[in-house]
Amino acid sequence: KDAVKRVFSGIQPTGIPHLGNYLGAIETWVRLQEEYSSVLYSIVDLHSITVPQDPAVLQQSILDMTAVLLACGINPEKSILFQQSQVSEHTQLSWILTCMVRLPRLQHLHQWKAKVATQKHGGTVGLLTYPVLQAADILLYKSTHVPVGEDQVQHMELVQGLAREFNKKYGEFFPVPRSILTSMKKVKSLRDPSVKMSKSDPDKLATVRITDSPEEIVQKFRKAMTDFTSEVTYDPTRRAGVSNLVAIHAAVASLPIEEAVQQGAGLDTARYKLLVADAVIQRFAPIKREIEKLKMDRGHLEKVLQMGSTKAKELAHPVCQEVKKLVGF
Numbered sequence: 001k002d003a004v005k006r007v008f009s010g011i012q013p014t015g016i017p018h019l020g021n022y023l024g025a026i027e028t029w030v031r032l033q034e035e036y037s038s039v040l041y042s043i044v045d046l047h048s049i050t051v052p053q054d055p056a057v058l059q060q061s062i063l064d065m066t067a068v069l070l071a072c073g074i075n076p077e078k079s080i081l082f083q084q085s086q087v088s089e090h091t092q093l094s095w096i097l098t099c100m101v102r103l104p105r106l107q108h109l110h111q112w113k114a115k116v117a118t119q120k121h122g123g124t125v126g127l128l129t130y131p132v133l134q135a136a137d138i139l140l141y142k143s144t145h146v147p148v149g150e151d152q153v154q155h156m157e158l159v160q161g162l163a164r165e166f167n168k169k170y171g172e173f174f175p176v177p178r179s180i181l182t183s184m185k186k187v188k189s190l191r192d193p194s195v196k197m198s199k200s201d202p203d204k205l206a207t208v209r210i211t212d213s214p215e216e217i218v219q220k221f222r223k224a225m226t227d228f229t230s231e232v233t234y235d236p237t238r239r240a241g242v243s244n245l246v247a248i249h250a251a252v253a254s255l256p257i258e259e260a261v262q263q264g265a266g267l268d269t270a271r272y273k274l275l276v277a278d279a280v281i282q283r284f285a286p287i288k289r290e291i292e293k294l295k296m297d298r299g300h301l302e303k304v305l306q307m308g309s310t311k312a313k314e315l316a317h318p319v320c321q322e323v324k325k326l327v328g329f
Contacts, residue, residue, distance in 0.1 A: 007036045007180075008143035010044035010084065010134070013058065013065040015199035019208040019280065020187035022072065023251045028147045028182045030073040039079035040141055040312060041069065043305070046084050046091065047134070050127045066301045068210060071290035080315075082308030084137065089313070089320040094129075094136035096327055097162050100169075101132055109154055135159040139166075139174050140316050147180040151196075170326040187248060190224040193240035211288055214281045221245075221277035222270075232264030232272045242269060249276045252283040 009029060011017075017026065033039045043065050048058065062083060074081055084090055106112060106128050116123045138146055138159050148156055156179045163174040186196040191206040201207050205223045212220070226241040234257050236243040250260040264272045294301065 004038055004142070005036055005145065006038040006040070006141055006143045007032050007145045007147065008040045008042070008138050008141050008177075009147050010042040010047070010137055011065065011069070012048045013043050013045055013061040014048045014053065015061075016064070016209040016211050017068055018187075018197055018199060018210065019248065019252075020197035021199075022210055023187055023248075024149050024182050025147065026069065026072045026074075028180070029069075029079075032145075032147060032180070033075060033078040036145070040143070040315075041074060041079055041081050042084045042137060042312070043069075043082070044084045044137065047130055050124065050130050062305075063298060063301045064295065066305055067291050067294035068287075070294055070301075070304065071287045072210075076304050076308060080308050080311045081304060082312040083305045086305070086309035087140075087312050087316050089140055089316040090133065090136055092320055093140050093323060094133040096323060097136055097139075097166075098129055098132045100162060100165055101129075101158075105158070106131065109158070111151070111154070131155045131158050132162075135162045138177055139163055140319055141312075142175055142319060143177050144175045145180050146177050147182055149182055150186065153179065173322070173326065187251075188240065188244040190220055190244070193225060193244045208280060210284055211291060212284075214285075217281050217284075218274065218277045221273045221280070224273055226269045226273075230268035230270075232261060232267060232269060234261050242272075245269075245273065245276050249279055252276075253279045 009025070011021070011025065029039075029041055043062055045058065045062055048061075066081070069081060070076075109131060111131075112123065112128060115127060134155055135158060139162070146156060146159070156177070160176050163176045167173055167176075189195050189197050189201060189203075189206040190208065191201075191203045197207050199207065205220050208217055208220050224241065224245060226245070227239055229239070229242075232242060232246065233239060234243050234246045236247075246257060246260050246264070249255070249263070250257045253260065255263070263275065267275065
């Protein structure tokens with residue numbers, strides 16, 4: 001009952017984070033390390049191999065993601081930033097939890113259904129069971145709070161269910177973690193506002209990456225989908241494209257929606273797009289400079305991850321030992 005309040009979250013190292021990742025997750029992470037005394041952020045490389053990866057590219061991506069997180073304001077003095085695969089307890093706990101989950105429970109998760117629908121031979125077993133590894137990531141540290149986007153709510157229900165089931169079988173052990181829903185609703189694709197912005201979108205103009213040049217950002221916003229009304233209003237149901245621009249503007253400039261709309265007053269959507277592009281460029285400029293600087297120092301990035309993994313292991317090891325004992329190993 002008097003468990004330490006502890007936040008855990010993870011990010012895949014693959015692909016450069018985009019505006020949606022930044023506003024949806026990374027900004028929240030930066031804030032939470034000020035609000036909670038125990039915070040762990042993991043670069044979840046074990047999750048990334050649920051789809052095929054080139055080993056050399058993956059290795060580089062892990063360091064690049066470390067640079068991005070540090071540049072965005074993740075502070076290794078205030079939070080534990082670590083590489084998931086360096087803490088072997090994640091997979092040990094994952095196996096124990098996998099043996100408690102019935103197959104249909106995983107097959108009903110909508111992300112599994114969506115991913116299998118797009119794959120020729122169906123998905124791998126890893127793709128089916130990665131939500132259990134996700135549960136292990138969280139429970140291994142007896143985490144109490146997990147920042148999640150709306151699309152992860154089902155997975156959090158699985159985590160909470162597993163914690164309750166384990167406690168019922170072996171006695172009160174895991175806190176049942178609570179979701180912290182991130183305030184920025186999904187940032188939509190610039191080319192199709194009915195879907196969210198995604199790293200894997202085949203349309204290169206749909207997604208604004210943190211490391212894009214000012215020219216690329218302007219081009220992407222210029223080509224952003226709007227409608228035939230030229231004034232700027234906020235009405236997500238009827239004017240999804242323009243409303244997405246307003247939401248992005250409000251978020252990057254730290255304004256209420258009403259004020260973002262006011263700033264667009266008297267502008268047609270073509271000129272408003274340039275205003276939003278400029279706000280994004282301003283927001284990302286210092287982060288981009290810092291990423292470039294950090295990428296030059298590979299040794300520093302490796303050291304940050306190594307120190308983080310050592311601290312994470314200190315927390316994970318006793319919990320894992322205790323679980324093994326409870327299970328009868």
